[in-house]
Amino acid sequence: MYLSEQNRKGWRLLGVPFLFAIFLLAVPIVTMTALSFWTQDYLTLIKTITFENYKQAWFQPVFQTLFARSLIISLTVTFFTILFAFPIAYYISFYGGKRKALWLFLITIPFWTSYLLRMFLWKVILGYNGVLNSFFDWLGVITEPLTFLLYNTNAVILALVHGWAPFAILPIFVSLEKIDRSLLEASNDLGDNSFNQFFRIILPLSMPGVIGAVLIIFIPCIGDYITPKLVGGPEGLMIANMIQVQFSKANNAPLAAALSVTSLLIVGIIAMAFVFFNRKYLRNY
Amino acid sequence: MKKSNKIFKSIVISFLIFLYAPALLLPIFSFNNSKVIAFPLSGFSTIWFEELLYENTLHNALFNSLVIAISSTILATILGTLVARASTRYIFYGKKISITFILVPLILPEIILGVCLLTVLIQLGLDLNLWSVVLGHTLLITPFSTLIMVSAFNNLDISLEEASLDLGMSSLQTFWIIILPMVSPGLISSLLIGFVISLDEFIIAFFLTGVEPTLPVYIWSQFRFPAKLPSTMALGTVLLIVSLILVSLFEYFRRRMELYNNYGVELDQK
Numbered sequence: 001m002y003l004s005e006q007n008r009k010g011w012r013l014l015g016v017p018f019l020f021a022i023f024l025l026a027v028p029i030v031t032m033t034a035l036s037f038w039t040q041d042y043l044t045l046i047k048t049i050t051f052e053n054y055k056q057a058w059f060q061p062v063f064q065t066l067f068a069r070s071l072i073i074s075l076t077v078t079f080f081t082i083l084f085a086f087p088i089a090y091y092i093s094f095y096g097g098k099r100k101a102l103w104l105f106l107i108t109i110p111f112w113t114s115y116l117l118r119m120f121l122w123k124v125i126l127g128y129n130g131v132l133n134s135f136f137d138w139l140g141v142i143t144e145p146l147t148f149l150l151y152n153t154n155a156v157i158l159a160l161v162h163g164w165a166p167f168a169i170l171p172i173f174v175s176l177e178k179i180d181r182s183l184l185e186a187s188n189d190l191g192d193n194s195f196n197q198f199f200r201i202i203l204p205l206s207m208p209g210v211i212g213a214v215l216i217i218f219i220p221c222i223g224d225y226i227t228p229k230l231v232g233g234p235e236g237l238m239i240a241n242m243i244q245v246q247f248s249k250a251n252n253a254p255l256a257a258a259l260s261v262t263s264l265l266i267v268g269i270i271a272m273a274f275v276f277f278n279r280k281y282l283r284n285y
Numbered sequence: 286m287k288k289s290n291k292i293f294k295s296i297v298i299s300f301l302i303f304l305y306a307p308a309l310l311l312p313i314f315s316f317n318n319s320k321v322i323a324f325p326l327s328g329f330s331t332i333w334f335e336e337l338l339y340e341n342t343l344h345n346a347l348f349n350s351l352v353i354a355i356s357s358t359i360l361a362t363i364l365g366t367l368v369a370r371a372s373t374r375y376i377f378y379g380k381k382i383s384i385t386f387i388l389v390p391l392i393l394p395e396i397i398l399g400v401c402l403l404t405v406l407i408q409l410g411l412d413l414n415l416w417s418v419v420l421g422h423t424l425l426i427t428p429f430s431t432l433i434m435v436s437a438f439n440n441l442d443i444s445l446e447e448a449s450l451d452l453g454m455s456s457l458q459t460f461w462i463i464i465l466p467m468v469s470p471g472l473i474s475s476l477l478i479g480f481v482i483s484l485d486e487f488i489i490a491f492f493l494t495g496v497e498p499t500l501p502v503y504i505w506s507q508f509r510f511p512a513k514l515p516s517t518m519a520l521g522t523v524l525l526i527v528s529l530i531l532v533s534l535f536e537y538f539r540r541r542m543e544l545y546n547n548y549g550v551e552l553d554q555k
């Protein structure tokens with residue numbers, strides 16, 4: 001087939017989905033960016049370009065705190081999720097035997113139950129009169145309910161690690177599966193111990209999966225709305241909660257847009273820097 | 286080696302318990318005969334499920350969610366199939382960048398998607414209703430559909446298509462009679478996963494729904510009332526069972542797809 005025919009046929013198929021993405025993704029992002037340079041006076045939009053919203057978004061302490069907290073929470077969640085996910089993926093890949101598919105299925109099941117309800121259940125578990133406190137009380141371990149469990153950043157981190165675990169396990173598993181097992185035999189034969197074997201062969205070769213997992217978790221986590229709202233309390237709120245407030249109650253859509261654009265810039269820059277510094281692992285991809 | 290294997294196994298099992306623990310609380314407390322969610326359990330009861338039968342707002346929300354889930358899943362599967370077919374079959378200018386662009390909603394924070402879409406709808410002066418949520422969900426599900434369909438088309442043996450064309454079928458006939466049936470496990474997987482994602486999606490629906498609540502938006506509104514807690518747990522149990530059935534079906538069709546491949550490989554070897 002000639003290239004021009006390939007071109008025509010390819011675009012004939014891709015045309016509609018591509019236009020759909022243009023109208024529902026590109027146009028909205030451009031509109032939101034435009035909105036972030038405008039201001040709003042009660043209900044009327046003033047369409048003169050100004051950096052006022054960005055000045056507020058970047059320099060007001062409230063927003064700075066929220067951005068910093070969202071970033072720290074996201075990074076911590078990403079770190080712990082990968083830390084827990086790696087041994088699981090490793091076990092399934094190396095010791096799973098014939099039951100690999102079953103193990104993976106078991107791990108993904110909880111992920112397909114409502115995210116909203118799972119996050120809410122953490123509130124029920126950690127609350128003052130919650131499952132954990134009533135359980136400890138019943139056992140007689142505590143006399144007063146523990147209050148440090150809920151409504152802080154740790155609760156947000158715990159709930160998010162729980163919610164995003166499958167997203168880390170699957171990509172890491174896939175890259176572990178691709179490792180040529182004869183490399184491990186060779187290193188065994190040449191006298192490497194299992195510690196060296198892990199750090200010199202398995203970890204570097206599984207890095208593409210780890211990098212994928214980091215991006216899949218870090219980027220959406222920073223914009224999570226449900227979890228901080230349910231289990232974060234006032235000290236655990238994140239930037240998404242502020243964006244929603246600015247959009248609705250505070251009726252300042254341009255500021256909400258500026259906060260959204262800033263969040264996108266932050267995750268975009270960090271994600272690109274992360275991929276750049278790890279590019280040597282991605283050479284074959 | 287044996288000992289480390291055992292340690293690993295116990296880590297994996299405790300992690301599985303951690304993953305399942307919250308979800309297991311749903312059935313436990315939805316059958317508990319008490320208004321408070323706490324231990325010790327007080328007795329077995331089904332009143333919380335019965336209560337669900339008389340909630341009209343719930344039934345409304347469920348209906349809205351089903352309309353949205355069915356429409357957006359079908360739309361997204363059509364779009365995803367087109368993208369996947371173009372991606373696996375043809376080489377053309379701008380292929381990589383345009384397909385990457387279509388996959389972007391996969392990692393974009395949902396709140397950003399919600400804010401963007403809301404901004405446009407407001408600027409255009411359009412009313413928010415169920416259809417705005419359908420558009421948002423279609424955008425969100427299309428990447429998932431695309432990935433599933435790419436793997437379905439990758440398993441397709443191109444010689445069957447060529448044979449059909451050689452034997453005088455038109456390309457449209459070939460598509461309907463040969464290609465589509467062969468990727469049907471992928472289509473069904475895509476429909477199931479899209480349906481589950483849409484039914485569960487909260488934040489885009491929360492932004493775009495206007496006055497008509499979807500199921501997650503309804504559940505969110507119930508969180509404010511402690512008295513509604515046990516019946517919300519009961520609703521969660523029902524949803525859990527529905528997702529389990531759908532995801533098991535998904536797994537079944539995914540394996541059929543794999544079997545298909547292995548069968549294809551065997552044929553090639555002969």
